[in-house]
Amino acid sequence: MANTARWMKASDLQLAREEAKLPALELHRLKPFFPNGLQRGSLLEVNGGQSSGRTSTSLYILAESISRGETCACIDLNNSFCPASLAQAGVGLEQLCWVRCNGNTEHAMRAADLLLHAGGFGVVLLDLCGARSKTLNRIPLSYWFRFQRAIEHTPTILLICSELPQARSCARYSLAMKKSKFHWKGDAPFAVLTALESTAQNNKLTSIRPEPLLIQTGEA
Amino acid sequence: MYASLSAHHASASLLVEVASRFSPEVELSAQTVTFSIAPLRQLIGSPHQIASEICRAGYECKLQASLAIAANPDSAILLARHFRGVTMVTPGEERLKLASLPLAELFAYDAVKLAPNLLDILLRWGIKTCEDLAALPEKGLSERLGAAGLYLRQLACGTVSRPLRLKAEQTSYTIEKELEDSLELLEPLLFLLSRAAGELCHRLRAQSQAARQLELQLLLNEKPLFVRLEFPVPLSDPRTILKLLQLHLERHPPVAPVRGFRLHLEPVEPQRVQGGIFLPPTPAPDKLHVTLARIAGMVGAENVGTPVLLNTHRPDAFALTPLPSARAGNQPVPEMLRLAMRLFRPALQAQVQLVHLAPKNIAASGIRGRVLRHAGPWKTSGDWWTTASWTREEWDVALDDGALYRIYQESATHEWFVHAVYD
Secondary structure, rough: OOOHHOOOHHHHHHHHHHHOOOOOOHHHOOOOOOOOOOOOOOOOEEHHHHHHHOHHHHHHHHHHHHHOOOOOEEEEEEEEHHHHHHOOOOOOOOOOOEEEEOHHHHHHHHHHHHHHHHHOEEEEEEEEEOOOOOHOOOOOOHHHHHHHHHHOOOEEEEEEEEEOOOOOHHHOEEEEEEEEEEEEOOOOOOEEEEEEEEEEOOOOOOOOOEEEEEOOOEEE | OOEEEEEOOOOHHHHHHHHOOOOOOOOEEEOOOEEEEEEEEHHHHOOHHHHHHHHHHHHHHOOOOEEEOOOOOOHHHHHHHHHHEEEEEOOHHHHHHHHEEEEHHHHHHHHOOOOOOHHHHHHHHHOEEHHHHHOHHHHHHHHHHHHHHHHHHHHHHHOOOOOOOOOOOOOOOOEEEEEEEEEEEHHHHHHHHHHHHHHHHHHHHHOOOOEEEEEEEEEOOOOOOEEEEEEEEEEEOOOHHHHHHHHHHOOOOOOOOOOEEEEEEEEEOOOOOOOOOOOOOOOOOOHHHHHHHHHHHHHHHHHHHEEOOOOOOOOOOOEEEOOOOOOOOOOOOOOOEEEEEEEEEEEEEEEEEEOOEEEEEEEOEEEEEEEEEEEEEEEEEEOOOOOOOEEEEEEEEEEHHHHHHHHEEEEEOOEEEEEEEEO
């Protein structure tokens, strides 16, 4: 009979891998969804429809990383990234690398691959919003595994922003967002948009229920 | 021990020729060459024998010069310039030999370190020769004249110790090659360029330098092709430089077979950055530059960079610039989640139905719906002093499809556009 003491359970291996070597990225405004912050070397998905707050949340995570002096990258599939929106968060854009892919999904995936393998980035945002689901469904699952392996044990966090989950099991965090309502102040013709209220849930943490998330415009 | 040859009427090349017979390392100053004779002691013998050998070499070259041998280069030069014939000084007796030298000789010898007004001061004190100066107390001279006075006294005493000032050979960072057969493919050309780049980088590293700019001239059958690459950080790794060159040549290949090339690297001081344990991660500059060049080759150079917001109120005004190599410091932490926009580039042309001067129904490419609530209009305009002036009325509209859009109407054409969606 072989000595079974030398054998380990697969779940134990997983636990050993999860021991964080690098400090997590703390997200103060998203504490209810990520109580321990975002572990480095992990893949995060932010999903939701239009006006669900997915872009605002993604840019907030980018801003948190940039505010710590890290270099970040934004791979913009449909040239829809608004630099002014990120600058509104109060961070400078000098440490942001923006790649515009003009709607070419293959270019976006290859650019992500190159940047992740170059290493040294804090957060790499892969913005796939607005892409046709037919095109996204053609992306082989091996791509996401490759990305996961590329960032493993590195300080980089890969953030995928899309309408529907793409990386699925490769993602360590998955934040699903749903628009709830808009907050207005005043009546027409003097009405002003003040906030967007969303409902968000971290699908990878089933213990956390959907919670409201208020995204403000900055108008009092 | 050092020997110095001084001649007023001989050419510098003749002096160097004679000196080179005895030492490869020669210091050349105005009509004077100086070299070390310490290694000759074992080959030739005593300083007297060395002096006679130098005199014989000078006679063979028909050189009329004064020779001085002293323990340090400065004393040897001063003695060779001042005394005719052969002057030999045993170590420790430099002060005696230099005693009769007028002070003006010292000032003529080192005009860089010794200001002329110092000579006036010393002459007013009645100090005219090296002997007078050497007799002054060192501490008192230092207090009154500073470091220059101290240096002057050391010169007069013959106690300045320094190595020879050798002229470094100018390193060339250019390699030219003419090919016997023209090259049509990029691969063999890159093979030759890699060797040239490797050789140039070797020269750069030998001089503790790095390259900030690369210039390549490809000789084609008709017009030569010029390539100029500027690196964001100084590079000295041939693989990185070659990869950048390859990516550029793949994007802009030569239009005709290549008959030869000229590769030049512009040397600069390398960038040395001290890393820190507690500093956040940043990509390695050379690796990042190669990565961005690869991505630029794929999506176009105009689509990669760092956004810089322009100083204007025009919506979506930005410029893309190369990623800076300097590390930015910590910035303020975002205080709240801010509502961001996703822009439509270019803006979507829309059909808008108005009721009581407010949008009621909107139809654009991929967008159709009834307006549930709106805010606006906000009139914006700018650049009216240029031909690119703009005037528009902006609205925020919530449609029944659940999304919130920013739309605007051009005041000049009365056309409607969907600018962005709040997300």
